[in-house]
Amino acid sequence: MSATYPDLETYRRALFAPEDEVLAKVMPEAVAEGLPKISVNAEAGQALNFLARAVGAKKILEFGALAGYSGIWLARALPPGGKLVSLEVNPKHAEVTRANFKRAGVADRAEVRLGQALELLESAKADAPFDMAFIDADKENYPKYLDFALAHVRVGGIVCADNANGHGHAHEVLPADDPRRGLQVYNERVTSDPRLVSVCLPFGGWLAVSLKVRE
Ligand code: SAH
Ligand code: MG
DSSP states (O other): OOSOOSSHHHHHHHHHOOOOHHHHHHHHHHHHTTOOSOSOOHHHHHHHHHHHHHTTOSEEEEEOOTTSHHHHHHHTTSOTTOEEEEEESOHHHHHHHHHHHHHTTOTTTEEEEESOHHHHHHHHGGGOSEEEEEEOSOGGGHHHHHHHHHHHEEEEEEEEEEOTTGGGTTTSOOOTTOTTHHHHHHHHHHTTOTTEEEEEEOSTTOEEEEEEOOO
16 A cells, blocks of 8 residues: 555545545635534535436435535536426525636536525426425424425435534424424334335434435
């Protein structure tokens, strides 16, 4: 082996989820601009890219853009003419994401739509069916986003959600008003709905990955 690594995790990440220069700068620069450090990590990004390629995704819907970190991993999986639609409620986040999509060379295929995700879904129907949906916005609405994804992702496509571990609290009885209850409902639904086969990839805050196997 030519390089040495301080530990196994560093080894795994260096080999399986290397970031290029653009990706490596997205979150540090966003944080310097005051955005929260809540993107997926590189391994989750690589998993999103892998999954999109595995299902031959041409159209992907993302809920929650932040600075475009996950969106870049997703958009890079798209063939020419492919399309990522990313829904984002925060104007500053949308602006930073658009700039990062340009910088990453995916602005021709990655679009940010500004507004409450639930209110943007009517317009997203015009782009359906999707090959993949990635849910990573407000946690209380995960079940509603799942309803949309189930209706508008094709059979053989993927529905994926970040933060399936509920910020480390998914296994607890949470207060009635805790938004992470939405995640718990989400996890229970994707693991029991006969239309889905699901697996949890425990990168970062955990990706719940579901394959839609029938209507
Ligand atoms: N997917 C990104 C991280 C998203 S963080 C990545 O991994 O790189 C969650 C984002 O969802 C934030 O930018 C937040 O502004 C946005 N968001 C929160 N509530 C929303 C809503 N109701 N509709 C659309 N976007 C929302
Ligand atoms: Mg997240």
